[in-house]
Structures are given as C-alpha cells and as structure tokens.
Amino acid sequence: MAKLPSADHLVERPTRSVRQQVADALREAIVSGALPPGERLRQERLCTLFGVSPGPLREAFRQLESEGLIEHFSNRGSFVLDISxxxxxxxxxxxxxxxxxxxxxxxxxxxxxxxxxxxxxxxxxxxxxxxxxxxxxxxxxxxxxxxxxxxxxxxxxxxxxxxxxxxxxxxxxxxxxxxxxxxxxxxxxxxxxxxxxxxxxxxxxxxxxxxxxxxxxxxxxxxxxxxxxxxxxxxx
The missing domain is CATH 1.20.120.530 (GntR ligand-binding domain-like)
Structure with missing residues (x-):
C-alpha cells in the first residue's frame, strides 16, 4: 500500500469527527494517485496507521463508497475504483x-x-x-x-x-x-x-x-x- 498520512494528521483538525478525518485523508490519497485504482484497503493496517478503531474506518469506507471512490466486495474487502x-x-x-x-x-x-x-x-x-x-x-x-x-x-x-x-x-x-x-x-x-x-x-x-x-x-x-x-x- 502506498504511503499515507500518519495518525498525527488526524489531530490537526480536532473539531472534525474521526470518521470525517479518516475519510478526508483517504480521499486525498485516492485523488492524488497515492492509492491507485485496484489498490486494496486493508482495514487492520489502516486502523494502525490512523490510530483508530474499526468502527470509524468502516464509516469512512461507506462514505467513500457513496462518493464512487471505492467498492466493497464480500469476502474480498474494499478496493479503490477505476474511472473509465x-x-x-x-x-x-x-x-x-x-x-x-x-x-x-x-x-x-x-x-x-x-x-x-x-x-x-x-x-x-x-x-x-x-x-x-x-x-x-x-x-x-x-x-x-x-x-x-x-x-x-x-x-x-x-x-x-x-x-x-x-x-x-x-x-x-x-x-x-x-x-x-x-x-x-x-x-x-x-x-x-x-x-x-x-x-x-x-x-x-x-x-x-x-x-x-x-x-x-x-x-x-x-x-x-x-x-x-x-x-x-x-x-x-
């Protein structure tokens, strides 16, 4: 997985929810190409990276899925979507x-x-x-x-x-x-x-x-x- 912001990034905007901060960080990584199409978003690694529990991360995933940036597949996990x-x-x-x-x-x-x-x-x-x-x-x-x-x-x-x-x-x-x-x-x-x-x-x-x-x-x-x-x- 590409290099992403550390957990320190999440305390720069304390007024925003943890879910929103994680979603923002992942969105910027996808938009910039740091997380390319087809990249698997591994929950355990991201929880450790951001210093969050699985709950806020899953909520962030749902938000990004609604934006058309990632897709979740049963038994496979979540992946960055491509744009044709x-x-x-x-x-x-x-x-x-x-x-x-x-x-x-x-x-x-x-x-x-x-x-x-x-x-x-x-x-x-x-x-x-x-x-x-x-x-x-x-x-x-x-x-x-x-x-x-x-x-x-x-x-x-x-x-x-x-x-x-x-x-x-x-x-x-x-x-x-x-x-x-x-x-x-x-x-x-x-x-x-x-x-x-x-x-x-x-x-x-x-x-x-x-x-x-x-x-x-x-x-x-x-x-x-x-x-x-x-x-x-x-x-x-």
Whole structure:
C-alpha cells in the first residue's frame, strides 16, 4: 500500500469527527494517485496507521463508497475504483458542465471584489504548482476555484450535485494533468474562465467552460502516449 498520512494528521483538525478525518485523508490519497485504482484497503493496517478503531474506518469506507471512490466486495474487502473513459466522457464531464454553466452565470451577476481576489489567489496557487511541477497543488487549487464559484451561486442543490461528482473528477485530473504540453496551460484556462466570469456575458461563460472542462479533457484523453512530466508514460 502506498504511503499515507500518519495518525498525527488526524489531530490537526480536532473539531472534525474521526470518521470525517479518516475519510478526508483517504480521499486525498485516492485523488492524488497515492492509492491507485485496484489498490486494496486493508482495514487492520489502516486502523494502525490512523490510530483508530474499526468502527470509524468502516464509516469512512461507506462514505467513500457513496462518493464512487471505492467498492466493497464480500469476502474480498474494499478496493479503490477505476474511472473509465466512457464514464468520464458520457457522465462526469457532461454533468459537471451543465452544473457549472448555470452556477457560473448566476455568480457572474454578483461577483464581489473580495471573491474575485480569492479566485485570483487560487490561480496564483496553480501558477506555483505549474512552476514547481506540483500537480497536487494545482489539483487542490482547481477544486477550490470551481467549488467557490458554484457555492457563490446560491444554488444549494447544484452545489450538492457538484460535490457528488467532484471526487471522481479530481482523480481523473491527477491522471490527465501530466499530459498537458505545459502545466501553465491549466493556469491559462482558469484565467480565461475568470475573465468570462467577470464579463458577465453568458455566451462567453459557456465558451470558456466548454473549452476548459470538455474540450481540454478530450484533447488530453487523445494523448495516450504522451510522456508525463516526470518522464514516465502519461497514460492512466
């Protein structure tokens, strides 16, 4: 099993339940690729690693299963799920695009200077990640950028649906990001999205999101043989 956070990680946020902290730690490990598809999640080892009893761990497993990140098989245990290209193209990307188009247009009607600055900070984090080759930092900043805009829309059910597909999309982000000709492309796409958001023009928002979410993913999926930024094969 890949290296995971130690038990010390669980006391950094004492206000959160143990179950939630374990779920968060495992989710980040899956999203980052530290726990790859097909990896078996061994209960005894994880209980020791996190310093928790089986109860909270099983609850965390159930939460991650509901998010589509792991699956439990009777008499075999729990495993990290893979995400097929078909699911990405026919379910995850179309759903995300529909949700974000409406949410971004709603947010554009009342984007404050404070929230604009916050989005700029997320893009700055992406720039730092691109400059250092830190895909994890880019992935986190990308997630926070989009989540913040969707949350600002005030569309509560849209936000709930967005969060339900986000973990699986983040897994694919980590796998596809190395296929970019340059990680700076990700920064440029977000700048284009932010400019469209600032303009408040619905068609401009639609075009920017289509390019960033749909077309970019299709282009990257076609680069099956492109080496990753670390020199390894970029195929997931």
């Amino acid at each position: 290209e078909e699911e990405l193209n026919q379910v995850l990307i179309p759903v995300r695009l529909v949700l974000e188009r409406e949410a971004f247009k709603r947010t554009a009607q009342h984007l404050s200077k404070e929230d604009d600055s916050r989005l700029e900070r997320y893009i700055a984090d992406m720039e730092t990640g691109a400059a250092t080759g830190n895909i994890g930092l880019i992935n986190e900043a990308d997630h926070r950028f989009h989540e913040h805009v969707v949350a600002l829309s005030g569309l509560r059910h849209t936000l709930q649906l967005w969060r339900s597909v986000s973990p699986r999309l983040r897994v694919q982000f980590a796998r596809l990001a190395p296929r970019h000709e340059s990680l700076s492309d990700i920064v440029d796409e977000h700048r284009a999205v932010l400019e469209a958001l600032r303009s408040g023009v619905p068609d401009a928002i639609d075009r920017a999101l289509e390019e960033h979410i749909s077309q970019s993913a299709k282009d990257l999926l076609n680069r099956q043989s492109k080496p990753g930024i670390d020199g390894t094969n970029g195929a997931g």
